[in-house]
Amino acid sequence: NAGVTQTPKFQVLKTGQSMTLQCAQDMNHEYMSWYRQDPGMGLRLIHYSVGAGITDQGEVPNGYNVSRSTTEDFPLRLLSAAPSQTSVYFCASRDTGGRQPQHFGDGTRLSIL
Amino acid sequence: EDKVVQSPLSLVVHEGDTVTLNCSYEVTNFRSLLWYKQEKKAPTFLFMLTSSGIEKKSGRLSSILDKKELSSILNITATQTGDSAIYLCAVLWAGNNRKLIWGLGTSLAVNP
Numbered sequence: 001n002a003g004v005t006q007t008p009k010f011q012v013l014k015t016g017q018s019m020t021l022q023c024a025q026d027m028n029h030e031y032m033s034w035y036r037q038d039p040g041m042g043l044r045l046i047h048y049s050v051g052a053g054i055t056d057q058g059e060v061p062n063g064y065n066v067s068r069s070t071t072e073d074f075p076l077r078l079l080s081a082a083p084s085q086t087s088v089y090f091c092a093s094r095d096t097g098g099r100q101p102q103h104f105g106d107g108t109r110l111s112i113l
Numbered sequence: 114e115d116k117v118v119q120s121p122l123s124l125v126v127h128e129g130d131t132v133t134l135n136c137s138y139e140v141t142n143f144r145s146l147l148w149y150k151q152e153k154k155a156p157t158f159l160f161m162l163t164s165s166g167i168e169k170k171s172g173r174l175s176s177i178l179d180k181k182e183l184s185s186i187l188n189i190t191a192t193q194t195g196d197s198a199i200y201l202c203a204v205l206w207a208g209n210n211r212k213l214i215w216g217l218g219t220s221l222a223v224n225p
Contacts, residue, residue: 040217043215056210107154
């Protein structure tokens with residue numbers, strides 16, 4: 001049972017570069033989300049999706065894009081990386097009704113130089 | 114504005130001590146409260162609480178919800194160095210987008 005799989009685990013980018021963080025889940029969860037975690041700031045929601053074809057913004061969406069073409073996959077795109085986007089990123093999934101807890105991927109540590 | 118507040122922000126104890134971590138919330142449309150433990154990697158699930166006054170227990174960890182006081186506590190008895198982690202509390206909002214509202218966490222350090 002793989003759960004939530006995130007890739008890559010580490011990445012270093014230069015300012016202005018773009019990249020995609022991959023996230024896949026095998027639990028048939030409708031709800032998927034992306035967070036960033038910074039010291040002293042807690043977990044902040046970037047974007048979320050309640051099902052294939054549906055996405056919405058969270059608290060800190062600027063500079064990020066998402067799409068949800070399948071139930072399993074929810075990639076996060078950085079359009080033009082900035083040093084302020086240096087962070088640890090977590091993908092998560094759960095059932096929409098909230099009857100079960102949210103599961104997290106192992107995270108991606110991203111540094112923007 | 115909906116919010117979740119955890120206290121204390123950090124705590125240092127000795128092995129064998131008992132600790133109580135607090136989580137209070139102001140959420141207009143409450144569905145459940147969740148506790149997570151975060152070590153070096155991703156948060157891992159501990160408890161989900163939906164009903165007031167019913168204790169959930171797992172080994173040396175236990176948690177209870179008080180809907181009247183809008184709060185929850187997480188107890189850890191006979192602490193071990195492996196309990197050192199950040200403990201996160203989140204409230205699931207019952208509205209349309211089912212958002213999770215997160216506290217900032219309590220950083221627990223257990224010294225040998």
